[in-house]
Amino acid sequence: MKETIPVDKAVGMVLPHDITEIVKDKFKGRAFKKGHIIREEDIEHLKRLGKEHIYVLQLGPEEIHENEAAQILASSLAGPGAMLSAEPVEGKIAIHASRDGILKVNEEALYQFNLLGEVMCSTLQTNTPVTRGETIAATRLIPLLSQRSIVQQAAAIASQNSPIVEVKELRKARAGLIITGNEVFSGRIEDKFEKVLREKLTAIGSKVVSVTFAPDDIQKIATAITDAIASGADLIITSGGMSVDPDDVTRMGIAEAGATDCFYGTPVLPGAMFLSGHIGNIPVLGLPACGMFHNITVFDLILPRILAGESIGREEFARMGHGGLCRNCKRCQYPVCNFGK
Helix, strand or coil: EEEEHHHCCCCCEEEECEEEEEEECCCCEEEEECCEEHHHHHHHHHHHHCCCCEEECCCCCCCCEEEHHHHHHHHHCCCCCCEECCCEECCCCEEEEEEEEEEEHHHEEEEEHHHCCCCCECCCCCCEEEECCCCEEEEEECCCEHHHHHHHHHHHHHHHCCEEEECCCCCCCEEEEEEEEHHHHCCCCCCCCHHHHHHHHHCCCCCCEEEEEECCCHHHHHHHHHHHHHHCEEEEEEEEECCCCCCCCHHHHHCCCEEEEEEEECECCEEEEEEEEECCCEEEEECCHHHHHHCHHHHHHHHHHHCCCCCCHHHHHHCCCCCCCCCCCCCCCCCCCCCCC
16 A cells, blocks of 8 residues: 655655656766655755655555565576666666576567566566676566556466566687688688688687588598587587588588588578578587678577577478567667577
């Protein structure tokens, strides 16, 4: 139950909720914290914030305050790799990544949670690469008070579909690079792929254990892949030779090496001629030449998911068409953009 009294008569009262202050282009945050005892000198400040009345709260047994609700909601939403902020601020609790990795969101369960109306949770988009400490979601009760049953219903949705929000850790791969193409193998042009791939792998905690240059020859590409695996590689990445030209035989070399479950072609630009497959339990990724020209391609979208233990096939590729068009911004800000989302 909520009653109000004029702010002029509120000296000595305890604030029942945080009060927010917004100064355009300068500040948005908590001006007064829940539990603050109102002083005479606070009255003018409260009035400047538009507060002419203060709530007097008397919670019934079936009611719940926004701060308690936020704790219950956040605890039910956060799965492995996620941690809660220390306390509710302005009735909201943030959920942070407790480790580097890739964010996974149960989108349908999140939709059902938010359908209840009086509770909310907003997240970053699923499959977003995140770092430890980064905010990945936030939740709150929308009114100051609500029925406890609503919060319990929301928490039940989250628990039954657990986890709604989690961060999957990426395994540290030992990558074997197979750089294909007669022009590179013969030395007519300088290879640019190795440096790009080394940097990308190092950035996510993996390393390159072998680099082999192979001509446009099916058997020699297959042998290079087999040798890389024999030398300890648990991830194979080939570069080049993925287009429709008759000299581009990397796909056939991958097949000759024993790859199965190969899926070629994606609805993502750049990266339409990308390939994903396996040799035993070792992922094989075929990267087309766009990976040398563009800063971010489908490879950057797929690699973290592979290292998180996902299997990428035709269905997963097909779903990537929505959001799969890179804007080719002059200053790339990936992953803070729509690409792959």
